[in-house]
Amino acid sequence: MLTYLRRRILSSAIPLLVVVLGVFFLARLTGDPANLYLPLSATQKMREAFSAQHGFDDPLLVQFGDYLAQLAHLDFGESLRTAQPAAEAVLRAFPATLQLAGVTLLLAVAGAVVVGSLAAYRPNSPADRIASFLSSTAASTPDFWFAIMGVLVFAVTLDWLPTSGTVGSAAWVLPVATLLIRPFGVLVQVVRGAMVTALSEPYIKVARSKGAGERRVIFKHALRNAGAPTLTVAGDLAVGLINGAVVVETIFGWPGIGKLMIDSILQRDFAVLQAAVLLTALTIFALNLLIDVCYVLLDPRVRQGAMA
Amino acid sequence: MSTHEKEAGATGRAGLLRLLAADRMATAACAVLLLVGLCAVLGPPLLGDLAREQNLRAVKLRPFSTGEGWEFVLGSDSLGRSVLARLVVAAGTTLSVAVPAVVLSLLIGSVWGMWAGFHRGWRENVSMRIADVILSFPSLLLAVVVLYVFDPSIANLVAVLAIARIPVYLRTARAESAELRGRLFADAARTFGSGNWAIVRRHVAPIVLPTLLTVAAVDFCFVMLTESSLSFLGIGIQPPDVSWGLMVAQGRAELRNAWWTVVFPGLAIIVTTVAMTVLANWARIAGDPAQRWRLTTPKRGRTPRGRGSVPDSAAPPPGRPQPQQTGSRERTAKGTSHGEAPRQEQP
Numbered sequence: 218m219l220t221y222l223r224r225r226i227l228s229s230a231i232p233l234l235v236v237v238l239g240v241f242f243l244a245r246l247t248g249d250p251a252n253l254y255l256p257l258s259a260t261q262k263m264r265e266a267f268s269a270q271h272g273f274d275d276p277l278l279v280q281f282g283d284y285l286a287q288l289a290h291l292d293f294g295e296s297l298r299t300a301q302p303a304a305e306a307v308l309r310a311f312p313a314t315l316q317l318a319g320v321t322l323l324l325a326v327a328g329a330v331v332v333g334s335l336a337a338y339r340p341n342s343p344a345d346r347i348a349s350f351l352s353s354t355a356a357s358t359p360d361f362w363f364a365i366m367g368v369l370v371f372a373v374t375l376d377w378l379p380t381s382g383t384v385g386s387a388a389w390v391l392p393v394a395t396l397l398i399r400p401f402g403v404l405v406q407v408v409r410g411a412m413v414t415a416l417s418e419p420y421i422k423v424a425r426s427k428g429a430g431e432r433r434v435i436f437k438h439a440l441r442n443a444g445a446p447t448l449t450v451a452g453d454l455a456v457g458l459i460n461g462a463v464v465v466e467t468i469f470g471w472p473g474i475g476k477l478m479i480d481s482i483l484q485r486d487f488a489v490l491q492a493a494v495l496l497t498a499l500t501i502f503a504l505n506l507l508i509d510v511c512y513v514l515l516d517p518r519v520r521q522g523a524m525a
Numbered sequence: 526m527s528t529h530e531k532e533a534g535a536t537g538r539a540g541l542l543r544l545l546a547a548d549r550m551a552t553a554a555c556a557v558l559l560l561v562g563l564c565a566v567l568g569p570p571l572l573g574d575l576a577r578e579q580n581l582r583a584v585k586l587r588p589f590s591t592g593e594g595w596e597f598v599l600g601s602d603s604l605g606r607s608v609l610a611r612l613v614v615a616a617g618t619t620l621s622v623a624v625p626a627v628v629l630s631l632l633i634g635s636v637w638g639m640w641a642g643f644h645r646g647w648r649e650n651v652s653m654r655i656a657d658v659i660l661s662f663p664s665l666l667l668a669v670v671v672l673y674v675f676d677p678s679i680a681n682l683v684a685v686l687a688i689a690r691i692p693v694y695l696r697t698a699r700a701e702s703a704e705l706r707g708r709l710f711a712d713a714a715r716t717f718g719s720g721n722w723a724i725v726r727r728h729v730a731p732i733v734l735p736t737l738l739t740v741a742a743v744d745f746c747f748v749m750l751t752e753s754s755l756s757f758l759g760i761g762i763q764p765p766d767v768s769w770g771l772m773v774a775q776g777r778a779e780l781r782n783a784w785w786t787v788v789f790p791g792l793a794i795i796v797t798t799v800a801m802t803v804l805a806n807w808a809r810i811a812g813d814p815a816q817r818w819r820l821t822t823p824k825r826g827r828t829p830r831g832r833g834s835v836p837d838s839a840a841p842p843p844g845r846p847q848p849q850q851t852g853s854r855e856r857t858a859k860g861t862s863h864g865e866a867p868r869q870e871q872p
Contacts, residue, residue, distance in 0.1 A: 228654075229657070231654055231658075232654065232657045232658040235658045236658060236662050239662075240670070243670050243671065243674060353799060353802050353803070354795065354799055356746075356802070357746050357750070357794075357795055357798030357799050357801075357802055358791075358794075358795055359750050359753050359754065359757075359770070359773075359791060359794050359795070360754070361753075361754055361757045361770070361773065361774075362753075362773050362787070362790075362791030362794065362795075363791075365773065365777055365780065365787055365791075366787075366788070366791065368780065369780055369784055369787070373780065373781055453660075456660070456662075456663055457663070459663035459665075459666065460663045460664060460665035460666070460751075460754070463663075463665055463666065463669075463758070464665075464754055464757070464758070467758065478666060478669075479669060479758070482669055482670060482673055483673075494666070497663070498662070
């Protein structure tokens with residue numbers, strides 16, 4: 218198990234490094250921050266002083282070396298905008314996104330398992346067709362449009378929910394629903410497909426003929442085997458949630474990491490952008506690792522391969 | 526053997542069209558996509574001027590108000606532009622981003638993937654790591670950064686979307702070709718002196734291609750949605766042009782008194798993507814000989830009619846919890862003559 222984990226960590230560390238590297242250099246291509254932070258009338262001298270103060274006048278490779286050295290000391294640099302440590306800004310925004318994404322993913326997986334299993338239990342029944350159609354529609358709905366429709370109906374017309382903010386449970390409904398719609402649609406289809414396959418396997422017949430109750434057959438025998446593909450897709454969707462978070466946080470003014478990243482790109486706030494990307498990449502990395510461990514727990518065949 | 530020949534006949538163009546016509550949902554999806562394609566091709570030259578024309582007497586007209594002319598049947602926006610004309614023209618912009626992006630990523634990803642899977646070893650490992658890197662990074666953020674560095678032109682948009690989606694095809698093509706290279710027919714071709722590329726082109730590609738095309742159809746939806754999200758965020762299609770995502774963004778300010786400027790472009794996106802998904806699902810089943818019988822077996826409740834190439838024995842008994850998959854599984858089991866005993870003939 219430990220060897221397996223070590224191998225996984227090593228092989229996922231390379232993508233992580235490349236992402237950090239890529240963001241560092243790409244961000245520096247977006248233009249000179251001096252143009253944005255100094256007044257238009259700033260003299261050449263002021264510009265040079267600004268660059269020197271923040272180290273932007275060094276060659277790129279030297280800057281990158283400095284950055285790595287700082288990282289090793291857990292120093293993520295300072296925000297250009299607020300002159301606060303970048304780590305602080307990122308850590309302040311991170312929980313908001315994490316809560317949003319966590320609640321969404323939990324609801325999506327739980328809901329999809331229920332709906333998908335029900336649909337798969339009687340393939341081609343009216344319930345199955347409705348579920349399939351609705352889930353494929355949900356999977357193809359643009360989240361920003363859904364969010365605006367939600368605002369139009371529930372905030373503007375009915376006045377039941379606030380248009381933005383994070384205070385109170387009512388404020389959570391629209392952001393979570395918006396973030397939920399696509400992952401839910403995709404997951405229902407995956408669970409349904411996996412359950413249809415699992416329910417037609419010989420071991421289901423064996424379980425039935427040994428007198429296992431329907432509930433046990435579905436939840437113990439079929440669902441466990443349908444779990445692996447569901448997990449894989451859920452992991453991919455978690456990466457996609459960051460995409461959704463950018464949109465949702467922009468629309469609803471949610472003070473999370475997606476909004477922070479968009480803002481720092483627009484403001485050329487390199488330190489904050491790098492810290493935010495690094496944290497996001499680390500989270501995704503940890504999540505993938507968690508999913509791998511879940512695989513091992515779910516499937517004895519993988520367990521054996523992992524031990525060997 | 527005879528059933529095989531018959532099935533091969535059913536894959537011909539006429540046979541596929543007949544299959545398509547038999548499935549009402551797939552036919553409707555096909556019609557929707559044809560309409561969107563037609564709008565994309567004919568819209569800009571025919572309605573381009575109308576979409577830009579501002580009619581100050583017709584500001585924020587409600588849908589179905591035809592007093593100012595037929596073009597305002599879907600209402601007008603705050604500048605008095607026809608929503609209908611803009612929708613039609615936007616179809617062109619949207620497709621001019623989505624189609625090249627999908628074709629590019631499909632071509633590059635599948636060739637690369639088949640090459641990597643066929644050679645195994647370090648080529649495979651390096652390719653998969655590259656795919657991991659791209660996939661582990663949220664594509665929207667990648668697009669935001671790249672489009673901010675380079676200008677948000679259509680060409681850059683296509684490039685970003687293509688790069689972000691290459692790994693999807695790369696992974697699929699690699700997995701399939703890694704499995705196919707060990708098959709008997711690949712060995713046979715090698716024995717007869719075929720070069721690597723020839724084997725990939727003539728023996729691997731034809732088998733992998735249907736899967737890849739299905740993936741591409743599903744991916745088309747993803748690319749379209751990403752493009753509209755980017756346009757919505759203001760870093761995709763830029764204002765003199767018009768795309769569905771951009772229309773939603775522009776209508777957002779008028780949400781309180783002109784909801785139709787937001788609702789219709791969104792509906793256009795949904796209808797197009799749903800149609801594409803339905804058609805992709807249909808094509809996957811129609812393209813798989815082991816599953817094609819599902820499209821030709823009469824639905825439950827209708828009286829079964831004999832239909833040419835469909836062996837009735839494969840038709841599952843209605844009302845059982847697990848009929849669908851069992852049927853197709855056992856048919857393949859029959860074909861390869863191992864596995865469990867075939868189901869008995871149904872009356």
